[in-house]
Amino acid sequence: MTAGPGFQNGAAATLASLKQWSEQGWIRRLDAAFARFVDEQQIGAPAPLLLAAALVAHMEGRGHSCVDLDLLLQDSDAVLGWKSEAADALRQLMASAMPLELGVWLDAVGSSSLVWVERVDTASQGGSEPLVLSGAKLYLRRMWACEQRVAAQVLLRVDVAAACRPEPLEVRRWLDMLFPASSAESSLDWQRLACGIALNGRLGLITGGPGTGKTYTVARLLALLFAVDEDPLRLRVGLAAPTGKAAARLKQSIDSALGDLQTQLGAKLELQQLAAQIGPARTLHSLLGARPDTRKFKADAAHPLALDVLIVDEASMIHLEMMAALLDALPASTRLILLGDKDQLASVEAGAVLGDLCTDAELGRYLPATAAYAEAVCGQAIADEFLAVEASRLAQQTVMLRKSHRFGGPIGQLALAVNCGDARAATELLRQGERQILHELQAPTLAALLQLAVNGRAGALGGYRAYLELVKQRPRETGGECDRASFEAWVGAVLCAFERFRLLCAVREGLFGAASLNLAVEQALVEQRLLLKRGEWYEGRPVMVTRNDVSLGVFNGDIGIVLRPFSQASQASQASQAAAGEGNGVRLRAYFSDGGSLRSVAVSRLADVETAFAMTVHKSQGSEFEHTVLVLPTEPSRVLTRELVYTGITRARKAFTLVSGWPAGFSKALAQRTRRASGLLERLTDETNKAT
Numbered sequence: 001m002t003a004g005p006g007f008q009n010g011a012a013a014t015l016a017s018l019k020q021w022s023e024q025g026w027i028r029r030l031d032a033a034f035a036r037f038v039d040e041q042q043i044g045a046p047a048p049l050l051l052a053a054a055l056v057a058h059m060e061g062r063g064h065s066c067v068d069l070d071l072l073l074q075d076s077d078a079v080l081g082w083k084s085e086a087a088d089a090l091r092q093l094m095a096s097a098m099p100l101e102l103g104v105w106l107d108a109v110g111s112s113s114l115v116w117v118e119r120v121d122t123a124s125q126g127g128s129e130p131l132v133l134s135g136a137k138l139y140l141r142r143m144w145a146c147e148q149r150v151a152a153q154v155l156l157r158v159d160v161a162a163a164c165r166p167e168p169l170e171v172r173r174w175l176d177m178l179f180p181a182s183s184a185e186s187s188l189d190w191q192r193l194a195c196g197i198a199l200n201g202r203l204g205l206i207t208g209g210p211g212t213g214k215t216y217t218v219a220r221l222l223a224l225l226f227a228v229d230e231d232p233l234r235l236r237v238g239l240a241a242p243t244g245k246a247a248a249r250l251k252q253s254i255d256s257a258l259g260d261l262q263t264q265l266g267a268k269l270e271l272q273q274l275a276a277q278i279g280p281a282r283t284l285h286s287l288l289g290a291r292p293d294t295r296k297f298k299a300d301a302a303h304p305l306a307l308d309v310l311i312v313d314e315a316s317m318i319h320l321e322m323m324a325a326l327l328d329a330l331p332a333s334t335r336l337i338l339l340g341d342k343d344q345l346a347s348v349e350a351g352a353v354l355g356d357l358c359t360d361a362e363l364g365r366y367l368p369a370t371a372a373y374a375e376a377v378c379g380q381a382i383a384d385e386f387l388a389v390e391a392s393r394l395a396q397q398t399v400m401l402r403k404s405h406r407f408g409g410p411i412g413q414l415a416l417a418v419n420c421g422d423a424r425a426a427t428e429l430l431r432q433g434e435r436q437i438l439h440e441l442q443a444p445t446l447a448a449l450l451q452l453a454v455n456g457r458a459g460a461l462g463g464y465r466a467y468l469e470l471v472k473q474r475p476r477e478t479g480g481e482c483d484r485a486s487f488e489a490w491v492g493a494v495l496c497a498f499e500r501f502r503l504l505c506a507v508r509e510g511l512f513g514a515a516s517l518n519l520a521v522e523q524a525l526v527e528q529r530l531l532l533k534r535g536e537w538y539e540g541r542p543v544m545v546t547r548n549d550v551s552l553g554v555f556n557g558d559i560g561i562v563l564r565p566f567s568q569a570s571q572a573s574q575a576s577q578a579a580a581g582e583g584n585g586v587r588l589r590a591y592f593s594d595g596g597s598l599r600s601v602a603v604s605r606l607a608d609v610e611t612a613f614a615m616t617v618h619k620s621q622g623s624e625f626e627h628t629v630l631v632l633p634t635e636p637s638r639v640l641t642r643e644l645v646y647t648g649i650t651r652a653r654k655a656f657t658l659v660s661g662w663p664a665g666f667s668k669a670l671a672q673r674t675r676r677a678s679g680l681l682e683r684l685t686d687e688t689n690k691a692t
């Protein structure tokens with residue numbers, strides 16, 4: 001339908017409302033500006049189109065790939081989760097200026113020259129329309145194109161018929177050697193199955209909670225790939241992860257697991273020589289070749305990565321656009337293995353790709369052909385409850401690991417209860433569990449929280465005092481190379497000590513938000529004389545990079561500590577430095593751990609950083625701390641979800657403390673799920689893609 005007069009009158013009211021909403025902070029200025037852009041581009045743009053345009057931009061900013069207009073009409077509160085004042089304003093606008101029937105709304109949007117309507121009967125992708133309507137889902141074209149590319153690439157890679165599969169008996173022989181404990185058992189070893197399945201296509205998805213052995217399994221998969229390859233010395237293997245820290249952890253775990261395997265296998269496979277070919281683990285940005293000031297990478301379909309196998313850890317953090325870029329840059333023949341915990345929070349940016357790809361992974365849904373193949377290579381049958389007569393091809397390439405080898409204890413039990421949404425069991429564990437491991441700071445005051453931040457708590461390692469005491473123990477410098485070595489060892493020890501303890505916040509704003517807690521902790525540490533703060537930059541300041549800077553070699557999420565560099569005399573020079581007015585960071589550098597080595601950047605060159613005593617749970621993904629303190633806000637928030645709490649808890653290695661600023665916050669969070677709007681799953685499970 002064309003824009004009716006009613007809609008045109010509503011257009012002015014809609015633009016006025018959007019302006020007001022952006023001033024109130026309910027939507028971003030960018031969202032209102034996008035609606036204005038649509039209005040400028042199309043004379044007489046109808047109100048439903050303008051509102052839909054603003055909302056699709058708004059939802060993209062909140063991590064959604066699209067907005068489902070059908071769901072929005074049915075229950076705008078559930079889709080947007082706005083606070084009541086904003087939700088009422090939206091309802092009022094919709095009642096006065098919008099059609100309340102889906103068909104009429106879709107017509108108003110779909111008939112616009114700025115909207116490309118996707119149809120199943122044509123492969124055409126339209127032209128330069130900024131918006132795409134697919135069924136009732138409205139996308140920004142960039143998001144839609146990424147989703148299309150990811151779906152197409154995934155379907156190409158799960159095409160088992162096209163995969164080059166090694167001889168099953170040979171695979172079985174090696175799996176028996178790599179998993180000797182389970183080789184004689186009849187019940188299924190999921191780790192063993194994951195290795196077998198990964199060989200069955202060019203995409204393998206291995207998901208599982210913390211400590212379920214994703215890295216342990218993938219190290220065995222690597223050994224298996226080397227073992228069955230005709231020319232293993234030429235096998236090009238890459239390791240990557242979304243953040244530098246996760247990449248370093250992956251490399252360390254794989255090296256250590258391959259070392260253990262070499263002992264286990266002896267002369268049967270020269271693993272050490274083969275492992276040396278693997279090279280360092282890289283961030284995805286570095287692997288793809290990020291270029292300053294552009295979303296494009298050096299590696300792409302025209303300049304593909306020269307790899308036969310790529311293993312990517314912490315895949316839950318990969319957003320839609322990055323996944324599209326990664327898949328574009330991988331030759332069709334490359335075997336891609338994605339590892340991650342599907343139940344963790346998705347990336348900050350739009351998309352929940354791993355969550356979508358691993359939907360229902362707990363059900364298995366293996367088809368008879370997959371079960372037969374698995375039995376041939378693993379020698380173990382998949383139980384009936386995990387079989388299906390009809391399922392997606394993707395499910396055939398997905399394995400969920402189920403047994404935690406690290407978290408058998410209280411932290412694992414707490415994570416499990418949280419993942420099931422069982423607030424009663426989780427609260428009981430926190431209140432009656434092993435005190436040294438699990439603890440809840442009840443009715444917390446800011447003072448009690450700061451005391452915890454500075455000194456930790458009885459029985460559990462932690463508090464920032466420990467690393468700051470170490471900062472004070474800087475080795476004396478006399479000028480030789482030995483001194484440099486001890487300086488670097490000290491910097492490494494300071495970085496390690498800082499990584500042992502962390503405050504993780506659910507939100508940025510408010511009393512218990514990361515921004516104000518950072519200031520409060522900093523102040524408390526100054527009062528305790530653990531910090532000497534003169535201006536923005538001071539020795540011991542922990543910083544987190546908030547934006548990739550390729551030229552400096554620092555990436556979003558990297559954590560460093562500000563210190564005086566080597567060969568700047570210690571105590572005495574600090575005083576003279578201050579006297580010379582150099583206290584505000586003129587000669588300080590931020591030190592970052594880069595796998596086994598150190599990297600430093602002059603603080604004057606670091607523009608996009610923030611203090612990191614308290615960080616958001618989102619930013620903590622891919623990291624673990626011996627003692628993690630999860631701080632929930634003092635009032636309800638839509639970001640307080642089960643996935644956020646689960647992610648926070650699973651960052652803890654030895655001890656976990658919950659600080660819930662609002663008494664019902666914990667149980668309310670467990671009742672609230674993160675649901676990201678996306679069409680990826682439908683594209684992957686569409687009738688035409690079903691395997692039988």
Ligand SMILES: Nc1ncnc2c1ncn2[C@@H]1O[C@H](COP(=O)(O)OP(=O)(O)OP(=O)(O)O)[C@@H](O)[C@H]1O
Pocket residue numbers: 191208209210211212213214215216217253405406
């Ligand atoms: N089948 C197994 N037998 C013995 N030990 C195992 C087994 N699987 C895993 N482990 C051990 O359990 C610990 C956790 O394994 P791993 O680090 O591979 O888990 P993960 O899923 O990668 O953990 P996360 O990603 O949460 O760090 C390691 O010490 C590993 O050696």
